[in-house]
Amino acid sequence: MARTDAFDVGSRMAETTPLLEVRDLRVRFRLSHRPEFFAVDGLSYTLERGRALGIVGESGSGKTIGVRALMGLLPKAAQVVSGTAVFSGRDLVTLPAPALRRIRGRDICMVFQNATEAMNPTLTIERQLTEHLIWHGICGRKEARDRAIEALGDVGLPDPAGTMRMYPFQLSGGMRQRAMIAMATVTRPSLLIADEPTTAVDVTVQRQILDLLGRLKADGMAIVMITHDLGVARSFCDDVTVMRYGQQVESGAIADVIDHPTHPYTRRLLESTPEIRRG
Numbered sequence: 001m002a003r004t005d006a007f008d009v010g011s012r013m014a015e016t017t018p019l020l021e022v023r024d025l026r027v028r029f030r031l032s033h034r035p036e037f038f039a040v041d042g043l044s045y046t047l048e049r050g051r052a053l054g055i056v057g058e059s060g061s062g063k064t065i066g067v068r069a070l071m072g073l074l075p076k077a078a079q080v081v082s083g084t085a086v087f088s089g090r091d092l093v094t095l096p097a098p099a100l101r102r103i104r105g106r107d108i109c110m111v112f113q114n115a116t117e118a119m120n121p122t123l124t125i126e127r128q129l130t131e132h133l134i135w136h137g138i139c140g141r142k143e144a145r146d147r148a149i150e151a152l153g154d155v156g157l158p159d160p161a162g163t164m165r166m167y168p169f170q171l172s173g174g175m176r177q178r179a180m181i182a183m184a185t186v187t188r189p190s191l192l193i194a195d196e197p198t199t200a201v202d203v204t205v206q207r208q209i210l211d212l213l214g215r216l217k218a219d220g221m222a223i224v225m226i227t228h229d230l231g232v233a234r235s236f237c238d239d240v241t242v243m244r245y246g247q248q249v250e251s252g253a254i255a256d257v258i259d260h261p262t263h264p265y266t267r268r269l270l271e272s273t274p275e276i277r278r279g
């Protein structure tokens with residue numbers, strides 16, 4: 001792997017403890033119809049508060065499984081077989097399920113690729129947004145409602161109070177995606193994992209979402225962003241790691257990797273998006 005030794009997201013802040021330190025994470029799949037395989041095979045990175053790491057790579061390279069492993073949200077057939085993921089001093093890999101549940105949805109939240117699958121179709125947007133705030137004891141119902149309305153406004157939904165009364169199926173795809181981002185950020189987690197957050201939305205909404213995530217980052221939120229779009233990574237992330245077949249082939253500061261890719265696979269990814277290199 002190129003630049004591994006130099007890769008330390010936010011190394012300028014090395015004197016502070018990183019918010020998240022993932023070391024040599026390996027996730028194995030055991031399925032009945034095929035030999036076992038490693039969907040993630042040695043993933044390492046460090047992330048500081050207020051920084052964003054992009055994880056890029058083609059479909060099936062292990063990007064999503066790599067972050068789901070941190071959240072304890074792996075499919076049944078998958079298992080973390082080695083490695084550590086230390087978040088605020090605690091290893092998420094070995095943390096008992098109840099302790100992980102207390103962190104998930106409060107300190108670490110995730111924006112999923114597909115809002116329709118991630119949302120509960122039987123609950124109003126209000127219930128979905130206020131649930132974490134109340135369940136985690138962050139605030140009572142009235143304040144939760146105010147915070148939910150504010151979060152819906154922050155993601156650029158035009159009528160936050162009206163949106164609160166709706167069910168997911170009553171929203172357009174772009175509105176649903178924004179409501180999901182509001183759900184993931186309403187607790188102001190210290191770490192946000194965003195899996196292709198702007199893939200399903202048009203360019204204007206994409207800009208709004210990236211602006212919002214940029215403001216949250218400036219306020220100190222750390223963000224892991226999975227994207228196949230190097231343009232999004234370039235405009236938003238401080239650092240990037242490139243994955244292929246479960247392995248990290250190249251990592252470093254985003255501008256370095258884009259301007260001076262060392263791995264042939266990274267060069268191929270860049271060649272397929274020529275507008276990136278023109279800046």
Ligand SMILES: Nc1ncnc2c1ncn2[C@@H]1O[C@H](COP(=O)(O)OP(=O)(O)OP(=O)(O)O)[C@@H](O)[C@H]1O
Nearest residue numbers: 029039057058059060061062063064065066075077
């Ligand atoms: N539920 C599952 N059952 C079986 N195999 C799976 C499952 N989820 C993921 N995999 C396999 O694990 C590997 C990594 O998948 P992963 O979803 O992490 O890729 P990805 O890089 O996020 O791709 P995409 O951009 O398409 O989401 C792939 O080989 C994939 O087929």
